[in-house]
Amino acid sequence: xxxxxxxxxxxxxxxxxxxxxxxxxxxxxxxxxxxxxxxxxxxxxxxxxxxxxxxxxxxxxxxxxxxxxxxxxxxxxxxxxxxxxxxxxxxxxxxxxxxxxxxxxxxxxxxxxxxxxxxxxxxxxxxxxxxxxxxxxxxxxxxxxxxxxxxxxxxxxxxxxxxxxxxxxxxxxxxxxxxxxxxxxxxxxxxxxxxxxxxxxxxxxxxxxxxxxxxxxxxxxxxxxxxxxxxxxxxxxxxxxxxxxxxxxxxxxxxxxxxxxxxxxxxxxxxxxxxxxxxxxxxxxxxxxxxxxxxxxxxxxxxxxxxxxxxxxxxxxxxxxxxxxxxxxxxxxxxxxxxxxxxxxxxxxxxxxxxxxxxxxxxxxxxxxxxxxxxxxxxxxxxxxxxxxxxxxxxxxxxxxxxxxxxxxxxxxxxxxxxxxxxxxxxxxxxxxxxxxxxxxxxxxxxxxxxxxxxxxxxxxxxxxxxxxxxxxxxxxxxxxxxxxxxxxxxxxxxxxxxxxxxxxxxxxxxxxx
Numbered sequence: 001x002x003x004x005x006x007x008x009x010x011x012x013x014x015x016x017x018x019x020x021x022x023x024x025x026x027x028x029x030x031x032x033x034x035x036x037x038x039x040x041x042x043x044x045x046x047x048x049x050x051x052x053x054x055x056x057x058x059x060x061x062x063x064x065x066x067x068x069x070x071x072x073x074x075x076x077x078x079x080x081x082x083x084x085x086x087x088x089x090x091x092x093x094x095x096x097x098x099x100x101x102x103x104x105x106x107x108x109x110x111x112x113x114x115x116x117x118x119x120x121x122x123x124x125x126x127x128x129x130x131x132x133x134x135x136x137x138x139x140x141x142x143x144x145x146x147x148x149x150x151x152x153x154x155x156x157x158x159x160x161x162x163x164x165x166x167x168x169x170x171x172x173x174x175x176x177x178x179x180x181x182x183x184x185x186x187x188x189x190x191x192x193x194x195x196x197x198x199x200x201x202x203x204x205x206x207x208x209x210x211x212x213x214x215x216x217x218x219x220x221x222x223x224x225x226x227x228x229x230x231x232x233x234x235x236x237x238x239x240x241x242x243x244x245x246x247x248x249x250x251x252x253x254x255x256x257x258x259x260x261x262x263x264x265x266x267x268x269x270x271x272x273x274x275x276x277x278x279x280x281x282x283x284x285x286x287x288x289x290x291x292x293x294x295x296x297x298x299x300x301x302x303x304x305x306x307x308x309x310x311x312x313x314x315x316x317x318x319x320x321x322x323x324x325x326x327x328x329x330x331x332x333x334x335x336x337x338x339x340x341x342x343x344x345x346x347x348x349x350x351x352x353x354x355x356x357x358x359x360x361x362x363x364x365x366x367x368x369x370x371x372x373x374x375x376x377x378x379x380x381x382x383x384x385x386x387x388x389x390x391x392x393x394x395x396x397x398x399x400x401x402x403x404x405x406x407x408x409x410x411x412x413x414x415x416x417x418x419x420x421x422x423x424x425x426x427x428x429x430x431x432x433x434x435x436x437x438x439x440x441x442x443x444x445x446x447x448x449x450x451x452x453x454x455x456x457x458x459x460x461x462x463x464x465x466x467x468x469x470x471x472x473x474x475x476x477x478x479x480x481x482x483x484x485x486x487x488x489x490x491x492x493x494x495x496x497x498x499x500x501x502x503x504x505x506x507x508x509x510x511x512x513x514x
Contacts, residue, residue, distance in 0.1 A: 043505075043508035051462075051465070052155065054118055054155070054157065054466040054467075055116075055466060055486070056118035056468050056470070057098070058120040058159070058163070060162065061162075061474045061475070062105075063097075063098050064100075065099040069137040070125070073124060074167055075170050075175065075223040075224045078167050079224060080223075085477065087477065088479050088480065088481065090479025095474045096472070096489050103148055105496070106145075106149055106152050112505055112509070114154065114505070115154065115509075116155040116464065117155070118466045119158065119159065120207065124167070125138035125142075126138050126139060126142075127188055130166035130168045131169075134191070139195060146158075157202040157418075158200045158203055159203075159204040160188070160189055160206070161206045163208075176212070176213075179252070185205075186257050197265050197269045201269065203272070204273070204274055204276050205258065206253075210303075210305055212250060213368070214368055217368075218231060218239045218368040218369055219232040220232035220233060220237065226238075227367075230365045231370075239365070244328060244368070247305060251309055251338055254275050254310075255334070255337040258342070273342070274343055274344040275345060276346035276347075276348060277348065278349075279347050280350070280400070281349075281351075281399075281401075281407075282298040282299055282354075283353070283400070284355055285380060288357075294357040294358075294373070297318055300316040301316075301368075309330065311339070311340075311415070312339065313330065323371055343416065344417065345408070345418070347408065349400065349404050349405075349422055350423070350468075351397060352399070354379075355377070356377055357374070387440075398447030398451045402451040405460040409459060409460045415461065417460065417461055417462045419452060420466050422467060422468060424441055435488045436497060438499045441501045442500060469486075470486065471485040472491075486502040486505065
């Protein structure tokens with residue numbers, strides 16, 4: 001095979017890309033929707049003026065330098081020490097080394113015509129002990145990243161927490177199980193607002209707090225790995241109470257940070273702040289009342305757990321009735337700071353499942369997931385809900401995007417929404433050639449963006465979209481066996497090579513016709 005330098009490789013991919021456009025009228029059987037037709041600038045033309053297109057990553061998944069330049073360990077650094085937790089015992093120690101290669105990555109974003117970069121700040125890189133002494137080398141890194149983003153015309157979107165609590169706080173007071181975390185998170189957020197807020201105008205407090213609480217404390221699949229023994233391979237925890245305590249503290253921490261921002265920084269810095277929530281669409285398996293109720297319980301326990309208190313000041317009635325005394329309550333004073341504590345809400349949307357009523361009695365040992373009392377199905381009458389990606393949970397169901405966004409619009413007052421994550425993965429061992437020729441990913445993005453556009457046309461107040469992810473990276477428990485990037489990363493040399501999907505975005509996001 002002829003070896004190509006980077007310049008000739010880009011030209012080669014460009015030609016392959018346009019050859020693909022000429023011969024393909026559909027991808028995976030999905031017709032090309034009119035708003036996303038394959039003309040240059042077509043994607044921007046189909047969306048409202050000012051709509052932002054970006055890419056997203058998180059600190060632990062891309063930065064590397066996990067134990068260097070003053071960064072303290074997070075709960076994930078400790079969690080993955082147990083053999084077998086991560087596929088092939090992968091770690092975030094090096095990951096894809098964005099800490100040193102950030103300019104190369106930002107240059108890629110600019111070359112691919114993206115407007116924005118949603119990254120996360122590692123709390124323990126700023127405060128190695130969670131509080132107290134500042135690691136100024138960590139501060140300098142984020143200053144370099146933010147400054148270079150702005151230099152290249154990329155708008156920074158900074159997320160303050162992506163699964164990575166400083167280990168010191170876990171050891172000091174059991175981390176998110178303690179109310180002490182509320183002040184400590186607000187202090188950390190305040191420092192970031194003060195330090196970076198002159199340039200960062202888009203802030204997010206937590207990414208997927210539901211995942212943090214459920215996978216960390218109900219089934220132990222994520223750090224810190226706590227659960228009742230009936231629900232996972234854990235040595236400590238209580239699945240019936242701890243997820244709810246953690247969620248409560250996450251909501252209060254979010255609200256406290258928003259209060260600091262609004263009181264001390266927002267007027268001068270003129271930014272906005274929100275939270276990022278994951279949302280699977282739950283479709284009833286049948287038209288029966290029981291299955292419809294099951295789907296609604298799932299929605300209430302999933303997205304309602306967080307957005308309902310933020311919009312209405314209380315947990316969904318469904319949760320109150322089922323969880324009872326195990327569900328914490330907000331005080332009158334807490335309601336005042338929690339209710340309305342978003343300028344926008346980020347929605348991470350990937351997939352959809354069928355829900356049905358299992359007609360089962362209550363389990364002897366309570367747990368967050370068992371409280372839903374639902375059955376999950378991934379096929380109906382033998383027909384899968386959609387084509388499956390590499391990850392076992394990820395099915396390609398574009399209609400779920402539309403239904404999720406309309407659900408938020410209709411149930412929560414049509415808030416400003418940032419579609420903050422969307423994407424699919426290939427296996428980590430895919431060959432270089434197949435990894436680059438990711439036409440299945442293009443089909444996925446086409447379908448979901450078409451449904452996003454439909455929701456916008458039908459009145460959903462969506463103002464931006466971030467593809468997950470810019471780079472193949474450390475994918476938590478899957479380690480390096482899963483590739484979500486539109487840019488292929490050789491995990492040994494760390495060389496970046498844009499995939500066909502990257503060039504698809506590049507042409508569709510061109511700002512002018514040529």
